[in-house]
Amino acid sequence: MTSNYSLEAVNALDVASFADIFGDIAEHSPWVAEGAGLVRPFPSREDMISVFAQVMQAAERDAQLALIRAHPDLAGKAALSGELTEDSKNEQAGVGLDQLSAEEFARFTDLNNRYLESFGFPFIFAVKGATKFMILEAFEKRLNNDPEVEFQTALEQIARIIRFRLEDRVQ
Template structure:
C-alpha cells in the first residue's frame, strides 16, 4: 500500500505502471487521472479516475466497458482476465458455480451482450452470486442509455475498490 504522498510523488510513468490496471485493460484512464494530481485524499484519487472516464469521448468509454470480462464467463473459466477481476469474481463465489448456475450466467451474459453490445458490469466485491443474478435480471430490462450510464457508474465503484486496496486513507 502506498501513502497519498507517495502516490502524488510518482512520475506519470510510475503512476501508470502502478495503477494502469485499475481500469480493466485501459491504462489511458490512469494516465489521465495522473494529470489531475496532487490528490488531497484517496477519495479525490477515485474521483479523478471517474472524471477521466467521464471526460473521455464516447468511443473510449465503450472500449473501456468492452474491456471487462463477462461475469463467470469464458475468460474467467480460462483464467484469462486481470488479476483484480479474477480475485473479485472469486470473492463473489463465481469460480464455484454449479453447472446450473454456470448455465444461467452464460445465458444472461449472452442475452445482455445481444441487448446492449457490451458485457454486464457490476462491482461484485461484497456481492453474492444470488445478488449478481438478480441485478443481471433487473438490468437487462433497462434502456441502452440507462444501462450504458449504469455500467460507467459500476466501473467507478470498481475503481474505488481497487484504489482502496492499494492506497492508504489520508
C-alpha cells in the first residue's frame, strides 16, 4: 500500500490498521511497524521516522540480523526473478539498477557475492538519490570494513530506507 497519509490519519489508525499499512516499511519485518505503532500519537512525521529507527535499533541482535538479511541484493537474483517488494523494485529502478549492462550486472553480482561471503548478510545501501557509480564505490569501500562496523552501517542504511519510505507515505 503506497497511499499518502496525513499524520492526523496515521495517529487515528487502530493498532492493526497501522501495522497493516506500515508493516512493509522495514523489508519483510512487520515487527518494526508493530513496535512503532504502540508509541503513537506521533507529534510530527520526523518523530514517526525516529520511532521506527529506535524500534529497529532497540531490537535484539538476532532480530536485527534477520531484518538485514531480509533485504535483497542490489541488482541481484530477486530483481531478475521479480521477487522484490514494490518499494525495493521502485527504489532500484529509480537509480537505473534495472537497466544495467551485462558487464555492470556481472560486477554487481561479484560484489554482492563477495560481500555476503565476508559478512554473512547482503550489502545494504539506501539507493534513493544515488547513482550506480556511488553504489559501486560504497560497495568497494565497505568490503574492507570490520564486521561489527558493517553490521552497524547496514542498520544505519536501513534507517535511511525507512526514512525515505515514510517520507513518501506520510505528509
